[in-house]
Amino acid sequence: MMNELFEKQMKDILKDEYDDFMVSLTQPNIKAFYLNPQKKNVLDYLNQEYIKPHVVVKDGYYFDYEHYPLGKSPFFACGAYYIQEPSAMLVSHFLDVKEDDYILDMCAAPGGKTCAVASRLSQQGLMIANDIVSLRAKILSENVERFALQNTIVTNCDPLQLTKTLPGFFDKIILDAPCSGEGMFRKNDQAIETWSIEKVNECAYIQIQLLDAAMLLLKPGGQLIYSTCTYNTIENEQQIQYLLDQYDCSLIPLKKSHGMMPGIDMEEAIRLYPHHYQGEGHFIALIQKHGEAATTKVKALKPTISKQNQKLVQDFYSQYLNLKAPQYLYDNNNHIYALLPQFPELKGIRVLRNGLYLGECKKNRFEPSLALALTLHHEDVKQSYTFHENDLKVRQYMHGEAIEGSNQKGYGVIFVEDYPLSFYKESQHQAKNLYPKGLRR
Numbered sequence: 001m002m003n004e005l006f007e008k009q010m011k012d013i014l015k016d017e018y019d020d021f022m023v024s025l026t027q028p029n030i031k032a033f034y035l036n037p038q039k040k041n042v043l044d045y046l047n048q049e050y051i052k053p054h055v056v057v058k059d060g061y062y063f064d065y066e067h068y069p070l071g072k073s074p075f076f077a078c079g080a081y082y083i084q085e086p087s088a089m090l091v092s093h094f095l096d097v098k099e100d101d102y103i104l105d106m107c108a109a110p111g112g113k114t115c116a117v118a119s120r121l122s123q124q125g126l127m128i129a130n131d132i133v134s135l136r137a138k139i140l141s142e143n144v145e146r147f148a149l150q151n152t153i154v155t156n157c158d159p160l161q162l163t164k165t166l167p168g169f170f171d172k173i174i175l176d177a178p179c180s181g182e183g184m185f186r187k188n189d190q191a192i193e194t195w196s197i198e199k200v201n202e203c204a205y206i207q208i209q210l211l212d213a214a215m216l217l218l219k220p221g222g223q224l225i226y227s228t229c230t231y232n233t234i235e236n237e238q239q240i241q242y243l244l245d246q247y248d249c250s251l252i253p254l255k256k257s258h259g260m261m262p263g264i265d266m267e268e269a270i271r272l273y274p275h276h277y278q279g280e281g282h283f284i285a286l287i288q289k290h291g292e293a294a295t296t297k298v299k300a301l302k303p304t305i306s307k308q309n310q311k312l313v314q315d316f317y318s319q320y321l322n323l324k325a326p327q328y329l330y331d332n333n334n335h336i337y338a339l340l341p342q343f344p345e346l347k348g349i350r351v352l353r354n355g356l357y358l359g360e361c362k363k364n365r366f367e368p369s370l371a372l373a374l375t376l377h378h379e380d381v382k383q384s385y386t387f388h389e390n391d392l393k394v395r396q397y398m399h400g401e402a403i404e405g406s407n408q409k410g411y412g413v414i415f416v417e418d419y420p421l422s423f424y425k426e427s428q429h430q431a432k433n434l435y436p437k438g439l440r441r
């Protein structure tokens, strides 16, 4: 049952379009995905019959999830694509990403925008993806791993904490704010049930704190993209107006097409309604912070690793990979990460992932991680098994079974077509399963 206050609000906003809007809420929602630019030729392996290019997002596609459940394909587990709602995709689409930008995704879980944007950055760029809720930050971290991102740090904190450590540090900030979720009513019945005007006001209060924090964290000359999946003006245009009144900044106009509507008395912003645009409800605004860009110096995170653990990692690389071990290693209680030199020290902040997690040193050996496997190519590994997408062995492996082997003893990688799925460990003609228990199905 729709809330009467919500209905009145939507009538005020939409006027004679209100009935069309209500009809659109009874129609099925639309699923979409975008390709991982780090994984080549993925489209060649997908069934074109069930996918259709997104109207504006490069490498974005709609798909027929009833007939083609892409979330269940092993390609999904290989990080070949990310499944994301087609309106949400526009946020990263409208952010002008430079390869070496330093970017913060303040409210990042489960990671739809983080993965889209960080996969467009080079190894000189940096993404810090944060979420305040620890369980959600963990899911974010798993998605960052699946997408094979090496330039990304995952944190779990109140973004206000970051303002002390990294003021004026970021070229771009994504603030996909927690909101009252009116735009999700078609997708999620719970969103309807939990809506109230009190919730709108609570969200607006948190959004203001986050916007103030974002302005502190942003470099002069940097850009902030703000989005919500809700329709009321309190959480949208009024928040942007607050920024324009309080800070030296302006709106960058977003190009509208395919039924994207302007903000209310705010032409530069975008409103998405399901009766106009193929996707759920959304609001997006892009803000330019004025001022001369200056480089903020922050303390870099120092690589630290014992000689013994470094040797274990190097021995693993020379024995099993055709790659040199990464230069900057960081040892957190025998869990080894590959840092990039631009990673800042984040004292007092809960960090879940400091760049690429390589694996664990234990009992005088190095055990490689899934995260490392997911970054590899055929030519990077000394031994491997490659299967077609529909090969029963892939299903068996993902289920946790060992598979019959014919390679040398030791570690290798299972590939599904061109994409790594997991390490295995061979002994006695068996490729033992190293697919993490939590992911088996």
Ligand SMILES: C[S@@+](CC[C@H](N)C(=O)[O-])C[C@H]1O[C@@H](n2cnc3c(N)ncnc32)[C@H](O)[C@@H]1O
Pocket (backbone or CB within 6 Å): 088, 106, 107, 108, 109, 110, 111, 112, 113, 114, 130, 131, 132, 133, 136, 157, 158, 159, 176, 177, 178, 179, 206, 210
């Ligand atoms: C709309 S969702 C983000 C979706 C995400 N950007 C994506 O594209 O996958 C909002 C997120 O904000 C988080 N959140 C709520 N309050 C927050 C706060 N004060 N600081 C940071 N994150 C917060 C929630 O846990 C939730 O994961």
